[in-house]
Amino acid sequence: MSNFDFDLFVIGAGSGGVRASRVAASHGARVAVAEEYRVGGTCVIRGCVPKKLLVYGAHFAEDLKDARHFGWDVPDCKFDWDRLRDNVLAEVTRLEGLYGQTLENHKVTLFKTRATLIGPQKVRLADGQEISAERILIATGGWPFVPEFPGSEHAITSNEVFHLDKLPKRVVIAGGGYIANEFAGIFNEFGSKVTIVNRGDTILRGYDEQIRDRLLQISMTKGIEFRFNAPFESIEKKEDGSLTVHLGNCDPIDADIVLVAAGRVPNTKGLGLEDAGVELDKDGAIQVDETNQSSVPSIYAVGDVTNRIQLTPVAIREGQAFADSVFGGKPTVVDYANVPSAVFSHxxxxxxxxxxxxxxxxxxxxxxxxxxxxxxxxxxxxxxxxxxxxxxxxxxxxxxxxxxxxxxxxxxxxxxxxxxxxxxxxxxxxxxxxxxxxxxxxxxxxxx
Structure with missing residues (x-):
């Protein structure tokens, strides 16, 4: 019998952590997972799944208008944000239950609390309980990056956007990446006045120039406004709760919400990684080799916390490869060439x-x-x-x-x-x- 409480302890029950846990358990490993928020991680709880459901909802704005050209007598329709929001959140809860059921079916022990490292083979739960494991996998994902400037506390991120009490009439979105452009399309179709503010001079860095130029052209035709080379200086909150965004090289913009979509950073703060000897890069990402092993032989990492390719399917592949390699006797290395990606813009x-x-x-x-x-x-x-x-x-x-x-x-x-x-x-x-x-x-x- 092993001298450890578990063969594998996973910190983070997102897409990569859940896949690694259930596959390792199917290979016979004794597995535990700690998740401080909700099982499912960013993608299921506050990322690609609820966002795609909002994208579907937004598409009806144009589809209903187009239907008239196809012979359907469609009256003018009113959009109900509360109904869509609540339906989306209910679906998220349903999926969370399925993820938890998957862990239970594979006899994975789930601790619904925060866990931090206190050594190469030991973690401490928030209640003080200490647990040992032969191997530890970090799968804590990423976290929205919010630059510091006066009034930045008045902004929201993609974490909070799914829970808005009401549909904002005026939305300012900071950033030019896929999250910024996706939510710009969503809110624009719902009838909000949307302005994307970017400190640089282009959108969607890394995508083909002609494609991103076409999206910019279409977005502007749809009524989305853009401000380039306009860094945030401050956000001023008024007595009525509205906001005024002050920018460099640009006139101020009034808004009801400011959504910061300026990228995501590895979620490694406060995990005790440095004390355990795990090497991080300048962005706080865990440095791993092709087998997902960190600088500490007993500690591994997969997904956005490693800042390789921040995509859910990649995290799942990495979790599968880790479990198969370490516990299944099937050495597997993820091939990162030709990974497809999408932007669910309009x-x-x-x-x-x-x-x-x-x-x-x-x-x-x-x-x-x-x-x-x-x-x-x-x-x-x-x-x-x-x-x-x-x-x-x-x-x-x-x-x-x-x-x-x-x-x-x-x-x-x-x-x-x-x-x-x-x-x-x-x-x-x-x-x-x-x-x-x-x-x-x-x-x-x-x-x-």
């Missing part, structure tokens, strides 16, 4: 592989194919919004090294296409595939 973006700029810098000579078109549905609805598909091909090998799309259902289409890019298929392979007509996806095999 319209959404899907991307996999290299951007045009990255491909030219790395490969030298590339071929670029684009299709700039109006979806059939938009044509009949009288909507001028255009989709853009872009394929990047290595000139030397004919291999497709990047796909970038903006338009209706782009992420749904991109997932299948990402398989082809991951498999290293060529432009000729795409050309040899018969088109599925009429569909938007067929543009991918008709690019000339």
């Amino acid at each position: 319209p959404p973006i899907g991307a996999v592989g290299m951007t045009e700029a990255e491909a030219r810098n790395k490969l030298g000579t590339v071929r670029v194919y684009t299709s700039d078109f109006r979806a059939m549905k938009n044509v009949l609805a009288g909507r001028n919004e255009r989709a853009l598909y872009k394929m990047i091909v290595n000139e030397a090998t004919d291999q497709v090294v990047g796909l970038h799309m903006i338009g209706p259902d782009a992420p749904e289409i991109l997932q299948a296409a990402a398989v082809a890019v991951k498999a290293g298929l060529t432009k000729a392979d795409f050309d040899a595939t018969v088109a599925l007509h009429p569909s938007m996806a067929e543009e991918l095999v008709l690019l000339k």
Whole structure:
């Protein structure tokens, strides 16, 4: 028998921690998990799941208008924020229960409290209880970053946005990344006046330039305003509860809420990592090797807390690889090449592989194919919004090294296409595939 209380103790019951826990338990390990908030982590509780449900709700604003062009006598409709908010939160609670049930079914012990490290193989719970484990996995995820400036305490983050008492009439969003653009689209469709404020001069850094420029163009057409090169100076709260945002290089903006979406940082503060000898990088992320092992042999980490690729499916892959490698006798290393991603903006973006700029810098000579078109549905609805598909091909090998799309259902289409890019298929392979007509996806095999 082991001298430890558990074979594995996991701190954090998010996507990566839950996957690692149940897989390790299925391999016969004695596993415990500590979660100080709610089982499910950022994605399920206050991230991609509730946000995607809000995106679905926002899409009805345009769908109801478009329906009239398709013969439906749709009256003017009123949006009820309270009803959507409560339905979304109820779904989150349902999913939280399922995650807890998964742990219970795999005989994983769940401690609903905070845990901190007090040594390489020991943790302390908030009630003072000390527990030993042969191995410890840190899966505490990330946390919204809020820069410090006068009045920053009046801003909210993506953690609080799902719980708003009422729909704000005026929203200022700080940041230019995927979270900022997604919530800009959501609130704009709900009827709020939205302004994105960015201290830099571009949105969606890391995405293909043509795709992000198209989103900017469409967003402005929809009524979303942008302020670039405008750093926050202060937020002033007035007697009526409204806010005035003071910016550099820009006039002040009045708002009902200010949502800070300036990125996320690894959630490592106060965990006792330094005292246990775990090395962190300059951003506070746990430094791990390809096996997810930290500088302390008994301590591992997966997910956003390692700040590699901050995506839920990546955290799940890392949790699976850790459990299979350490407890299942199946050494597994996660391949981070060609990881697909999406921005659930209005319209959404899907991307996999290299951007045009990255491909030219790395490969030298590339071929670029684009299709700039109006979806059939938009044509009949009288909507001028255009989709853009872009394929990047290595000139030397004919291999497709990047796909970038903006338009209706782009992420749904991109997932299948990402398989082809991951498999290293060529432009000729795409050309040899018969088109599925009429569909938007067929543009991918008709690019000339």
